[in-house]
Amino acid sequence: MVHSHKTLFQLCxxxxxxxxxxxxxxxxxxTVPDKYFINxxxxxxxxxxxxxxxxxxxxxxxxxxxxxxxxxxxxxxxxLYQTAxxxxxxxxxxxxxxxxxxxxxxxxxxxxxxxANLYDALFNVSASGFSLLTNFSIRNSSSFPVIKEYLLTIPxxxxxxxxxxxxxxxxxxxxxIEVFLANETRIIDYAPHxxxxxxxxxxxxxxxxxxxTIHRINFGGSQIDYDELWRKWIADDSYLILHSDSAxxxxxYSQTLNYDSELATKYTAPDRVYxxxxxxxxxxxxxxxxxxxxxxxxxxxxxxxxxxxHFCDIVTKTLNDxxxxxxxxxxxxxxxxxxxxxxNFATPFFIDFVVDSDDSGFTNFSISPSENNSSIxxxxxxxxxxxEFMKTSGxxxxxxEPVTNKKHSPVIMIIASEExxxxxxxxxxxxxxxASESQNRIED
Numbered sequence: 001m002v003h004s005h006k007t008l009f010q011l012c013x014x015x016x017x018x019x020x021x022x023x024x025x026x027x028x029x030x031t032v033p034d035k036y037f038i039n040x041x042x043x044x045x046x047x048x049x050x051x052x053x054x055x056x057x058x059x060x061x062x063x064x065x066x067x068x069x070x071x072x073x074x075x076x077x078x079x080l081y082q083t084a085x086x087x088x089x090x091x092x093x094x095x096x097x098x099x100x101x102x103x104x105x106x107x108x109x110x111x112x113x114x115x116a117n118l119y120d121a122l123f124n125v126s127a128s129g130f131s132l133l134t135n136f137s138i139r140n141s142s143s144f145p146v147i148k149e150y151l152l153t154i155p156x157x158x159x160x161x162x163x164x165x166x167x168x169x170x171x172x173x174x175x176x177i178e179v180f181l182a183n184e185t186r187i188i189d190y191a192p193h194x195x196x197x198x199x200x201x202x203x204x205x206x207x208x209x210x211x212x213t214i215h216r217i218n219f220g221g222s223q224i225d226y227d228e229l230w231r232k233w234i235a236d237d238s239y240l241i242l243h244s245d246s247a248x249x250x251x252x253y254s255q256t257l258n259y260d261s262e263l264a265t266k267y268t269a270p271d272r273v274y275x276x277x278x279x280x281x282x283x284x285x286x287x288x289x290x291x292x293x294x295x296x297x298x299x300x301x302x303x304x305x306x307x308x309x310h311f312c313d314i315v316t317k318t319l320n321d322x323x324x325x326x327x328x329x330x331x332x333x334x335x336x337x338x339x340x341x342x343x344n345f346a347t348p349f350f351i352d353f354v355v356d357s358d359d360s361g362f363t364n365f366s367i368s369p370s371e372n373n374s375s376i377x378x379x380x381x382x383x384x385x386x387x388e389f390m391k392t393s394g395x396x397x398x399x400x401e402p403v404t405n406k407k408h409s410p411v412i413m414i415i416a417s418e419e420x421x422x423x424x425x426x427x428x429x430x431x432x433x434x435a436s437e438s439q440n441r442i443e444d
Contacts, residue, residue, distance in 0.1 A: 065091030123172030221276030310383030324379035
């Protein structure tokens with residue numbers, strides 16, 4: 001079992017870091033992006049398939065704050081996760097950013113036993129004035145690394161990620177950090193705003209928000225574990241709730257997509273998202289019955305979310321013959337006319353929204369044919385992204401000051417869900433705990 005865990009994890013990690021190295025191509029028409037790949041708590045760099053994760057113990061490019069290093073050198077744990085940096089009081093990683101832009105920030109967590117018990121960690125993480133994690137614990141995810149991903153607009157200068165133990169007796173930790181420029185995600189400052197009352201207005205200020213990735217969905221296709229920016233896309237079937245017997249996966253589009261660089265690139269979503277679609281089943285006349293397909297996605301209650309819907313007409317055989325309705329909840333709809341946006345078949349594009357969730361804990365999306373506006377009665381979706389707006393963090397604690405004599409609110413543990421990107425792995429202690437004893441602890 002230990003050997004199989006090791007083999008599976010190392011294979012997945014090699015694949016993920018292969019795609020991570022390709023992100024250097026994402027800004028081919030711009031200057032070389034700022035990029036940090038950090039092996040936290042390590043005294044030597046870790047190279048995986050050509051991608052170097054720099055040891056933070058002796059780097060001059062950033063500072064780690066007052067902290068300690070822990071490690072678990074069990075051979076079946078890949079080297080990137082064998083070390084961690086531990087904080088027992090509020091302190092930060094501090095990076096020098098040379099270029100303004102939109103950045104992807106990923107935090108890697110994997111708990112194990114060492115001279116610091118990482119299973120008992122309970123902590124907050126903040127950056128750029130936003131609370132990224134609150135009373136965070138991965139106690140119940142001890143067999144998996146947990147990767148949290150955020151999009152932030154970071155100005156040139158100093159960028160800090162602050163780790164704050166939630167209580168005097170708890171600690172914070174991190175195994176690896178990524179910070180890299182991702183302007184090709186194409187997020188701009190404004191989008192239509194759909195309120196919880198289904199009213200529509202214009203939202204301005206997206207670039208001043210921190211966004212936490214909740215869902216990335218590939219409609220009509222299989223799961224994509226890692227794309228060019230190391231993003232994971234989940235198949236849509238488990239979220240389809242209405243008229244699922246009328247749903248059909250489109251035929252895989254095997255030809256070259258007709259990208260228009262003004263509309264989308266393979267870095268806004270990978271080819272495989274645009275080469276597949278979910279559509280309605282059609283009859284012998286080529287038209288679908290006038291039904292709709294509805295998907296329901298769990299989200300935080302009463303919270304703003306950034307929503308990006310991806311389209312690419314690989315369904316019809318002739319241009320300018322399909323128009324259909326996209327619904328968010330039940331009272332907001334938008335007519336989708338691909339050939340107002342593009343004049344070519346199989347051309348990827350996307351539409352952004354800011355959507356307020358209600359108190360149900362779910363957001364529903366539907367598509368249906370437009371009977372009065374379309375020659376062909378059908379509808380399709382290719383991809384969907386949902387990102388939660390992060391709340392502001394309030395005053396930042398003095399750097400590297402112990403958390404003492406503080407009143408703490410009741411602890412609410414945030415446990416990593418199935419939507420988090422992760423790769424199977426186990427963990428044990430490198431001191432005097434045997435592999436079998438450690439495996440038993442994980443299974444317990």
